[in-house]
Amino acid sequence: QKEVEQDPGPLSVPEGAIVSLNCTYSNSAFQYFMWYRQYSRKGPELLMYTYSSGNKEDGRFTAQVDKSSKYISLFIRDSQPSDSATYLCAINQGAQKLVFGQGTRLTINP
Amino acid sequence: DTGVSQDPRHKITKRGQNVTFRCDPISEHNRLYWYRQTLGQGPEFLTYFQNEAQLEKSRLLSDRFSAERPKGSFSTLEIQRTEQGDSAMYLCASSGDHHTGSNQPQHFGDGTRLSIL
Numbered sequence: 001q002k003e004v005e006q007d008p009g010p011l012s013v014p015e016g017a018i019v020s021l022n023c024t025y026s027n028s029a030f031q032y033f034m035w036y037r038q039y040s041r042k043g044p045e046l047l048m049y050t051y052s053s054g055n056k057e058d059g060r061f062t063a064q065v066d067k068s069s070k071y072i073s074l075f076i077r078d079s080q081p082s083d084s085a086t087y088l089c090a091i092n093q094g095a096q097k098l099v100f101g102q103g104t105r106l107t108i109n110p
Numbered sequence: 111d112t113g114v115s116q117d118p119r120h121k122i123t124k125r126g127q128n129v130t131f132r133c134d135p136i137s138e139h140n141r142l143y144w145y146r147q148t149l150g151q152g153p154e155f156l157t158y159f160q161n162e163a164q165l166e167k168s169r170l171l172s173d174r175f176s177a178e179r180p181k182g183s184f185s186t187l188e189i190q191r192t193e194q195g196d197s198a199m200y201l202c203a204s205s206g207d208h209h210t211g212s213n214q215p216q217h218f219g220d221g222t223r224l225s226i227l
Contacts, residue, residue, distance in 0.1 A: 004152075006152070008150065031213070032215075036218075041220075041223070042221075043114070043201055043218035043219050043220040044201070044218045045218070046216075046217060049215045088152050088153075092213070096158075097143065097155035098143075098145075098216060100152030100153050100154070101152050102151055103152050
């Protein structure tokens with residue numbers, strides 16, 4: 001079993017839709033939770049970073065962490081074609097290596 | 111504000127050759143990480159440095175791989191006697207001061223894409 005599981009998709013939604021992306025993890029020692037966006041042939045770009053259960057909002061993006069269920073989510077409101085990318089969840093125990101999910105490939109159709 | 115810089119962006123080489131990649135982290139960051147990413151997968155950890163000290167190496171880092179960060183600034187990753195399976199994107203990331211014990215997020219470069227013929 002992988003430490004971090006993420007549905008690879010692909011996921012295709014119309015412009016303006018709310019997108020929900022999810023990951024589960026197995027190690028309860030994980031403390032820090034991140035979402036990265038990766039465009040084709042580019043490196044991962046940090047979108048959201050949180051270390052506690054609950055919600056964190058930044059513009060159209062909301063990250064949600066449920067430590068009791070070992071479940072994290074990223075919501076994108078009012079999705080735009082420019083949001084089309086691969087979204088990676090990443091988790092670590094603090095100041096150490098990141099453990100990534102497989103990535104979900106998202107397409108927003110105009 | 112310059113980000114993490116990696117060079118070259120793309121390297122094509124024949125099987126059996128040696129290759130070296132360079133990473134320049136964000137200037138004030140003392141931690142530097144190397145990851146490898148294959149098509150359709152998330153990045154996998156290879157190794158990391160705090161200043162010039164290499165603190166952890168993944169079992170993915172066979173003896174053909176070596177990484178250095180001689181002055182605690184830029185880092186190099188060398189692969190000797192390349193094999194077909196080494197074809198991947200090699201990503202470098204850096205993060206800020208960990209002296210307080212707090213975690214700092216990692217910021218990535220755009221990677222070096224290695225193609226083995």
